[in-house]
Amino acid sequence: MNELKPTSTIQLNELLKHADYITPLRKGKYIFQEGMDAHEVYIIRKGRVQISKITNDGKELCLRICQRDDIFGELTLFTDNPKYLLNSKVIEDGEAAVIYKENLERLLFENSQFAFEFMKWMSDHFRKTQTKFRDLLLMGKKGALYSTLIRLSNSYGTKKPDGIHINIPLTNQELANFCGTTRESINRMLNELRRNNILSINQGKITIHNLQYLKEEIKCEECPAEYCSIE
Structure with a gap:
């Protein structure tokens, strides 16, 4: 966090x-x-x-x-x-x-x-x-979502045994607004991540089970958390 x-x-x-x-x-x-x-x-x-x-x-x-x-x-x-x-x-x-x-x-x-x-x-x-x-310009829709999830984990994430709990509820439309894309695209990408057990969603709150996967997919440069945030 x-x-x-x-x-x-x-x-x-x-x-x-x-x-x-x-x-x-x-x-x-x-x-x-x-x-x-x-x-x-x-x-x-x-x-x-x-x-x-x-x-x-x-x-x-x-x-x-x-x-x-x-x-x-x-x-x-x-x-x-x-x-x-x-x-x-x-x-x-x-x-x-x-x-x-x-x-x-x-x-x-x-x-x-x-x-x-x-x-x-x-x-x-x-x-x-x-x-x-x-991130929005160079990484495409999927990269923008993965980058946003990483930023959310840095800003609002709490480490738990099953992963990183993001302590702020967000609708798929709100995530789409952060990524500059449509809600339908976010729905598809989140469903894929859930099927692969990368994350889960409960009452609008996201738990990331495999943060490393997201980082590897966008070739994360491991920027300091103070710059890689949603704030």
């Missing part, structure tokens, strides 16, 4: 001290959608939020699942007339601390150590995003 969080590289307590208010997170609701005016950055205190992009052909491509202490909405910093570039949809009830964009920008200008740590986190964040797009 991936242990690297923004709290390990960003002075999160310093950021939270400057939060302007707390907002509730309600499952199924959008916090913002791409194209909306961007005035705020969010830090999750409880719950989960899915970050996605709508492609030119109208498909939803999921990029991240954010959880406690994760930051989102940060891509609008230091831009004129900023618009949100992505969608943020709540998938588990909770709450988030909110800091106005101009206040965060001021903090970054005034606190050089904090600005340095924030830039390090942003660099790591962009690197993770680049590896996800690489």
Whole structure:
């Protein structure tokens, strides 16, 4: 399971001290959608939020699942007339601390150590995003699914005697959105993996019985878990 969080590289307590208010997170609701005016950055205190992009052909491509202490909405910093570039949809009830964009920008200008740590986190964040797009573009549908399952195991996996339990329920459509493909394709590939006892699914939660198989199939480069994650 991936242990690297923004709290390990960003002075999160310093950021939270400057939060302007707390907002509730309600499952199924959008916090913002791409194209909306961007005035705020969010830090999750409880719950989960899915970050996605709508492609030119109208498909939803999921990029991240954010959880406690994760930051989102940060891509609008230091831009004129900023618009949100992505969608943020709540998938588990909770709450988030909110800091106005101009206040965060001021903090970054005034606190050089904090600005340095924030830039390090942003660099790591962009690197993770680049590896996800690489997998989607170069590995095909099957490779994209296998890569997504590996990332899920790093982010939400718990080792048990029968395999790695992914502690977050996902529908086949949600998996398809992470892979940039259709639900029907995901259904076929998951059924094949179940027949071969590579994984099993119980009430929407996946247990991976043979992670090594998935890694070998995509010629996994064994990237550090902090980059090979779904967060």
